Amino acid sequence: MSLFLDVLAGKKARTPPPIWMMRQAGRYLPEYREVRAKAGSFLGLCGNPELAAEVTLQPIRRFDFDAAIIFSDILTVIMALGHAVTFDEGPKLPPLEPHREAVAALQRDPARWRPVLAPVCEALALARAGLSHDKALIGFAGAPWTLATYMAGGGNDEQKAARLWAYRDPESFDALLALLVDCVSQHLIWQFEAGAEAVQIFDSWAGGLPPVLFERCVVKPTQAIVEKVRAAVPNAPIIGFPRGTGLTGLLDYAEATGVDGLSVDPAIDLGLIAAAEGPVLQGNLDPLALVAGGDALRTGVESILKATKHVPFIFNLGHGILPTTPIEHVHELLKLVRGTR
Numbered sequence: 001m002s003l004f005l006d007v008l009a010g011k012k013a014r015t016p017p018p019i020w021m022m023r024q025a026g027r028y029l030p031e032y033r034e035v036r037a038k039a040g041s042f043l044g045l046c047g048n049p050e051l052a053a054e055v056t057l058q059p060i061r062r063f064d065f066d067a068a069i070i071f072s073d074i075l076t077v078i079m080a081l082g083h084a085v086t087f088d089e090g091p092k093l094p095p096l097e098p099h100r101e102a103v104a105a106l107q108r109d110p111a112r113w114r115p116v117l118a119p120v121c122e123a124l125a126l127a128r129a130g131l132s133h134d135k136a137l138i139g140f141a142g143a144p145w146t147l148a149t150y151m152a153g154g155g156n157d158e159q160k161a162a163r164l165w166a167y168r169d170p171e172s173f174d175a176l177l178a179l180l181v182d183c184v185s186q187h188l189i190w191q192f193e194a195g196a197e198a199v200q201i202f203d204s205w206a207g208g209l210p211p212v213l214f215e216r217c218v219v220k221p222t223q224a225i226v227e228k229v230r231a232a233v234p235n236a237p238i239i240g241f242p243r244g245t246g247l248t249g250l251l252d253y254a255e256a257t258g259v260d261g262l263s264v265d266p267a268i269d270l271g272l273i274a275a276a277e278g279p280v281l282q283g284n285l286d287p288l289a290l291v292a293g294g295d296a297l298r299t300g301v302e303s304i305l306k307a308t309k310h311v312p313f314i315f316n317l318g319h320g321i322l323p324t325t326p327i328e329h330v331h332e333l334l335k336l337v338r339g340t341r
């Protein structure tokens, strides 16, 4: 079994810990930029299984990370529901009308989701075939709340449109979340069937919600996904990443959803959360400390390793790697985490 899966199964602390990075296939790598140019567009790259598998493997070849994450995007699920998604310096979606009719018009037949999501599964099979057995392959999906924030009209604006919709018309917003729970669960199950050995659920906009909305829109839908996926794939290893929730939100989420792993954002004191009995921890270096390098990187890594010395732990960033990250800093990070290995 790979070091990553062994630790995620909660067996024990390992020194050095397994390491991978969110968004590890991306624009900071020249070989990624080359394939991306060949594909023509980001969505073209996501929809081409050979090229998607190739960029999935690039960071493993270059850095020998312990896990590969399949190259795709969380917004593919929205496309499977029949809602338009384009990318132009970030995602651009026409806002879904906050009414029952608009939700009812979305595609709810799994047979119609399948052709849109199949390239992800084909890429997973190709990537798994290209990985050695000591490396794990991670699938992923966006969480219903974060996907709904993009559908309602933008994520990075305190999620105003989605929050207003959730307050003003709870019935249709909950129907949207329920549909997203079904499609995300099915997508994750298909990914396991195609060769994923663990999955991560990205809830990038889980932070800043009042407790009632956090419970209703983040915790409950994620709990339902974990249940559905485990019903189809017994013991499926699942990592949750509810970003920006603070310590108590994170602990509530972990306990209620039953995820195996918790990806922790940079604002959380890992020492405090390591002291609480909970899921396997993953995280949480500030991506900007990796951009900066030097002392910021060294002290950041040291404090994370010290805080997690006695608990099962997976080293990662606290959010995705930034396109401006110097490649030498990633090598330096690996040296700091792995010593001379």
Ligand SMILES: Cc1c2[nH]c(c1CCC(=O)O)Cc1[nH]c(c(CCC(=O)O)c1C)Cc1[nH]c(c(CCC(=O)O)c1C)Cc1[nH]c(c(C)c1CCC(=O)O)C2
Residues within 6 Å of the ligand: 021, 022, 023, 024, 025, 026, 027, 036, 042, 069, 070, 071, 072, 073, 074, 075, 087, 089, 090, 091, 140, 202, 204, 320
């Ligand atoms: C919110 C979100 C999205 N996508 C994702 C999230 C959740 C994580 C997070 O909070 O960052 C998740 C994601 N996006 C991508 C992956 C691939 C796997 C990985 O390496 O982690 C994953 C796991 C590729 C990508 N997704 C995107 C890129 C850049 C596209 C390019 O090559 O031009 C990549 C490599 C585009 C994307 N996709 C999305 C945005 C906001 C953007 C634009 C921002 C940006 O350009 O970095 C939506």
